[in-house]
Amino acid sequence: MSITLRNVRKDYDAQTEVLKDISVKVETGEFFVIVGPSGCGKSTLLRMIAGLTPITAGEVSIDNTVVNDLPPKARKLTMVFQNYALFPFMNVWDNVAFGLKARKMDQADIKQRVDEALKMVNLTELAKRKPRELSGGQRQRVALARAVASDAKICLMDEPLSNLDAQLRIKMRQEIYALQRKLGLTLIYVTHDQVEAMTMADHIMVLNDQHVQQIGTPSEIYQNPANEFVAKFFGTPQINILNATRSKTDNHVLDVDSDLEIALDEEVPAENVKIGIRPDDMKVEATESVEANATIKNTGFLGDETIIYATLNSGEDIHVVVPGQVNYRIFQPIKVTADSNLMFFDKDGKRMNLSKEAYVHA
């Protein structure tokens, strides 16, 4: 079951526009993640696909049929909520069976489906428990089992893991991924967590500021972000964004400050350019103060790598990730360079395609 959105828009009233002009195609069997900061409208978008929230303009189609006016039930999908939405007065088994009973499925068929779904999420022994007698992770599994038991091939998940602790989240992430692959579900998954998006998605849609920022595979989005927002949203620690200006003496050169400049193959097309460098694409070496273009602010040892926090001579803060353990003193002068994977954004944050044959030197 594929899902297509064409120029979908949502206004709550004339002044408050929540989503503008969203167009995307989600293929059958795809794990599609909608990611964005809180308040960007991602949950609203999901509810519009589900039919719980009416759309203001545009077209939602499922399997090439426009479903704008169809009620949620007719769209043949299931939904897993952030807070699970379990029925507290029913036991686990009845919770899972509820949707099937509501759809007037055959008794024997219901029993088979529910038992199978519970087995798949390892809840068979807890079938007679009430939700209040379950832990957070188990409740989450009941919610998943409801989606599994249904014969609907589209599943929508609204931040299903954000109420779980970090350890459990990693475990459930794998379980959801495995279930999706096993059942061949078309899964639309909403999250604000970029790690969830990166690790699970076939395609990611990045939403911010009412707009789609970028749609692409995790590696496209990480390596080739469409704009500064996307570049900053993905990757921990965050990408370094340095403000630079076109050099007055050589218009092939970008100056962050007089101690850090980047030479390009082509002419710098704008007066002001932002340079994005991932923390692990930067290099740091200890040097004499005359040669240095930055000073160490702090270091953080993470076991397999070290994060170096430094301040450029221009006053901008940067962070650099280097493998292993390194020893720098605070206020030690260093020289920072980068020679690959540089990204350039214009002053509005839009990506500029400049040739990357560049170098950074002091």
Add this chain to the structure above:
Amino acid sequence: MDIVTKPKLSRRILDYTLLTVLALIVLAPFLIGLWTSFLPTMQIAQGNFLSTKVSFQNYIDAFTQTPIIRYLGNSLVISTATMIAQLIFCSMSAYAFVFLKFKGRKLLFTLFLATMMLPFEAEIIPNFQTVKAMGLLNTYSVMVIPFLTSAFGVFMLRQSFMQMPIELKEAADIEGLGHFQFYWKMVLPYNRIPLMTLGAYSFLGAWNQYLWPMLTTFSNDFRPVQNGLRQLQSEETFNDWGMIQATAAIVVIPTLIVLFIGQHYFKSGVNEGAVK
């Protein structure tokens, strides 16, 4: 080391003594009434409250010589009907106020609340005229119809329906439940504690009615217990106080039953686990 410091023994003795004395003062009328219901009227008339001639004779007399069973039956019919009607109508209108989006919803609800501000006594004369015109005087209906619904009940249920997580409604929408199915299968079971509270409240309210039935009933066929008690007292030429006390004790029993059953259910945390 004991971190929680227990109050000193002498202090606790003082506290409990004080509480016991206060409890006795509060319960005294009830206890005296109960005690006299076991005493022969002669002893009561002589002021001999510490008599040892205790017996159940008054209760036997009450059941055999007065229409108390009829009164109890009347009250049971009226209270049960009122309770069921209030549970149905209050929950339905509370559902509408919470889950249906319609124009003027807020205004209508405000009007509902306004009727709560008006004391029942102020409505008695118009209500009496109405039921009289409808020819309902001296029937069961006259004691049920004006109380089919209550603004307080609607208000109370609306507040608790609003506490339901919106995701339950969304989940129900996805499964294709209509309004009535959602009301019946989700809203009512989810809110069974407030519903039981309202049930107990409306049952006891109807059971303890006095003014309205006094105005609208004239015969033992329809007279509820509270008015029945009054009737016993005024009807008998010779006031058989022992028997009247016994009847009063009988009348209180259903109230106690309702409260005891209710208490069993008023445990918190029944709805835990719906959402995290």
